[in-house]
Amino acid sequence: MTTHTNPSTSLDPDNTTFKFPSHYSFPPFFTLQPVHTTRTSQLHSWSRLIQSYCQHHHLWTLSLTDALPSPLFTNTHLSRSLSLRDAREIISWMTTSEAGRRAEWTSPTSSTSSTSSTSTTSGDREDQKTRCYIFWRRPEEWASVIEEWVDRTGQKGSVLTLYEIVESESTRKEEFWGMERGLLERCLRVLVKGGRAQVFGREGSEGVKFF
């Protein structure tokens, strides 16, 4: 499961429609199974579906309340949809190591203000878990992707701003284009820890230098 990466890397989400897996048209898929083996298999299928869906649509985070009516969790053709509780269950399972930690809840109190600002509307404890990262690539994987890009474009040793990496026209074609700031910081932190980059500058206008 952890090695699974969906090869469909169409970077133009609007041109091609997402091809749902066959399970998506199987009505019981939308009921979380109580039997362990079946449930595990189902969770894996859901995890794959969510990841490839997010990858296809370049979604970095998923807000459950927003996503539930979306085609991801609702099959209008079958008129079947996943309940909020089951969806939360699936995401929670995706955060476990068994699923390769392909998701992570974003807490409203986290420093990544850009994601937390919209996530909390009510103070309910369980409702805090409505927003999550979907790691169709883990931060470590992203780090190597960025490093590879830096290497490919010969920018080693030069200083890049975070804006340059994820929002400039030069990276428009790259997979990590449009990555949320909080996630990017985590990727860079991985590189800094490995001694392959250095982050400096003030909050909001950091620069990064790759070695």
Added chain:
Amino acid sequence: MLLHPLDLTTALRPSLLPDETLLFVQDAVGLYEGKFKLPKYQNGQAYLTSHRVCYVDHQEPRSCSVAVQLKDVERPDFYAGFLKSSPKITLYPKPSKRLSHATPIAGSSQLSSAPPSGPSTPAASLPSTATWVCPICSFSNPIPSNFDPAIANARTPLPPCLACGIKPPMVHVVKAAIAAMTNRQTAGGPSSVPVESPGGSISCPRCTFRNHPSLAVCEMCGASLASVADKRLELAKDITRTESPGPFLNSSPVGKDIVDCIKLSFRGGGEKIFYERLKNALVQRKWLLQSAPPIPKPRPASGSGQPDDCSTQTPERQKVVGVAGLEKRGLEQRRNNEAVIGTAFEDLDALMTSAKEVIALAEQFASQANIGTSGNPEANAAASALSLVTTKDMLGSKSESLYLSELSRNLAEWLTDDTRGILKTEGGIMTLVDLWAVFNRARGGVELVSPTDFEKAARKWDELKLPVRLRQFKSGLLVVQGRDRTDDKTIATLLAWLKDLHSEPPATEVSWDWRLYGRGVTAQETAERFGWSVGVATEELEMAEENGALCREQGLDGLRFWENWIVKEVGEC
């Protein structure tokens, strides 16, 4: 042979003959022949029935089970046990079988111990149909075959009346016995007495077949030729009779085929009740009842109830013909039924005695009530189940486990009985609670089984290796099913059904690809399809789900079960 092979039912109990009733069961019994233990017959259950004593081995029930006919038993003997020696009941065989083989001039092989009363010869035995009519209830009782009017005195034990249980006055029985004998000797003539023809062969009184003189029963029809021997012996004009057999009977001319006695060793107790009931069974001689005349029908006018009375009715009836005759016959039939029911329920003993007729009547009523309706198996089962009951009083008081194992066998027999097909009508599986209700209903309200005992008995099926098994679903529901029905088979049938749904379009328009996925089924549909109850269907579906063969869909219209395409990855295309 004194020991006969024994037929066993599916539940490894002796299969009872018609009219035979079970009286007592005791486990941990061993068999002795004479003084010696019989190998392989040392641990088993002893069944006392009205006709036989049966031994069913614990280890090898099919091969090592024997029965002793009570009619071959002269008398039982009781040994209370001493130190390590277990209590025993000895069954002494009747000499009658050997009588035919032993010639009067047996010579030196005879035992020297002569009886005190000189040359002993059996008295003129009574014809097997000799009866005495009870002065209290007018029931015709058979006269015990060892009853001899010549030597009978006040101390001679007399069996009580079979119907009312009251001992008859001695004079009454003596009179009846003498009447029966004279009747046979005078009025019988050539038709009732076996005729010894000049060639030495004896022609049978019933079918006139000429038998070899050494035979005791007719080769053709099985009628007793014993009176021939009696006739010979009557010439001696000596009708003294001792209780013990004469010396020449003790000689054993045929060697190993004939055994001195059979002993039952009671290692687990219960010998006293067994002995009591054995003695009662020997006194009652139920096996004679088959040839006994039917219970006289008391007429409403006279309470005397002479057996002759009924004969006066018959010619009258035959005279009337046509619709009037039919009506009259119907009236008589009703009056007769009334009388049978009336007498039967007068007291308990009478009910026991006339049970056969009451049951027949009940069956008749049941069938009349069922005309037009498709036969209800439970109603049919009701009356016949009466003969199968194992009741607590049949068993030793302290052996609760024995009662349970007997009940368990009883149940298994009843369930596997093909004529009733209890399990078949329920789709091969039913809940224990349903079974309990059906079983108790079939017992007709008599000797009901408590739920606790019932469950305990059902739990013993595995232990006793019976052909049914009790299964517990994970919700705790207990069901009963045949041993050959495994989960795998159930799943296979479920899947086969679901597979069929791929080819038949669903009743309503569905949005998914039913050719690929089939459709989901509810427990209700499954129950209808396989004839299960809904509870059982739910449990079977959940079992299959647990197994991974099915998966569920919780929809607005309830829970549906599907083939498990989630795991199988069908459309990996």
